[in-house]
Amino acid sequence: MTLKQDVRASVLARRKEIPSASRKEKSLSICEQFLEEIDSRFANIAPSSASAEKLRIAAYEPMNSEVDVHALVYAAYERGWEVYLPCMTKDAPDAPARMVFFTITPSQLTEQRPVFLDHPARPYLLDDLHGQGWQEADEQLFDIAVIPLVAFDDDLMRLGYGGGNYDRFLPKLRHDCFVAGVAFEEQRVDRVPTEPHDLPLPRIFSA
Numbered sequence: 001m002t003l004k005q006d007v008r009a010s011v012l013a014r015r016k017e018i019p020s021a022s023r024k025e026k027s028l029s030i031c032e033q034f035l036e037e038i039d040s041r042f043a044n045i046a047p048s049s050a051s052a053e054k055l056r057i058a059a060y061e062p063m064n065s066e067v068d069v070h071a072l073v074y075a076a077y078e079r080g081w082e083v084y085l086p087c088m089t090k091d092a093p094d095a096p097a098r099m100v101f102f103t104i105t106p107s108q109l110t111e112q113r114p115v116f117l118d119h120p121a122r123p124y125l126l127d128d129l130h131g132q133g134w135q136e137a138d139e140q141l142f143d144i145a146v147i148p149l150v151a152f153d154d155d156l157m158r159l160g161y162g163g164g165n166y167d168r169f170l171p172k173l174r175h176d177c178f179v180a181g182v183a184f185e186e187q188r189v190d191r192v193p194t195e196p197h198d199l200p201l202p203r204i205f206s207a
Contacts, residue, residue: 003193007159011151014186015065023065023184029207030182031071037203038144041178055081057144058101058137061117066148067182077106084137085109086165087116088123097123099165100136139172147181147201156181156200157192170199180205 018026042055057076062068076083084101091098108114114134116124126136147166151159158181160166173179180203188206192198 004159004162007189007193008150008162011159011187011189012065015150015184018065018184018186024068026184026207027068028071030067030184030205031069031075033205033207034069034072034146034180034182035075037180037205038178042143055079055143056084056141057081057146058084058086058139058142059146060148061085061120062148063120067184069146069182072146073109074106083109084142085117086120087114087129087134088121088165089126089129089136090123091126093125097163099169100126101139101142102129102134102136139169140174142173142177145170145173145177145179147179149181149183149187149201149204151187151189151192152181152183152201152204152206153189153192155192156202156204157194157198158201158204159189159192167197179203182206 038055055076057073059069059073059076060066062070073083083104085104086099086101088097089100090096102114104117109117114132116122116129147158147170149158149160158166170179179201181201183204183206185206
């Protein structure tokens with residue numbers, strides 16, 4: 001294993017061992033911290049792409065033992081914000097997979113769930129999704145981005161799953177987009193192994 005793979009495997013195993021009740025409590029605390037910061041930052045500011053009442057937030061559908069951000073997503077809906085969730089897509093069957101974001105309504109999240117929400121890591125043909133009415137969002141629209149991660153350190157360096165999806169996503173965001181990672185304290189490590197191109201996140205909420 002490379003150093004990154006070793007750290008990734010170790011932290012994922014540690015995250016998986018968090019008891020479900022504790023994971024639920026920690027997830028709620030992380031969502032509350034995130035929401036408090038958003039409410040503070042956008043209380044009297046209209047972002048360049050949206051009014052303060054119509055923020056656009058890019059989040060994710062949690063899988064396995066990830067931080068459950070549903071409390072944050074539901075709070076966004078209650079405030080009238082637009083919520084975007086990722087989907088892995090392919091331009092052709094033999095093309096590499098890439099991550100895009102689609103607008104997800106409350107009913108689509110709870111009752112009329114598209115299949116890609118239940119299989120976040122599975123790639124789908126983009127033409128098929130277009131045929132179903134899905135259109136990928138321009139990342140420049142996002143006012144807020146919630147970033148999942150595997151491990152982090154005190155310097156706010158992030159270790160992901162190894163696919164590079166968020167490494168490609170983050171540079172596409174506006175400079176004034178509020179970007180923050182979410183993680184359990186059990187995911188904190190002394191030092192995330194990095195490469196020269198790796199950059200820290202602006203903020204990480206943890207519990």
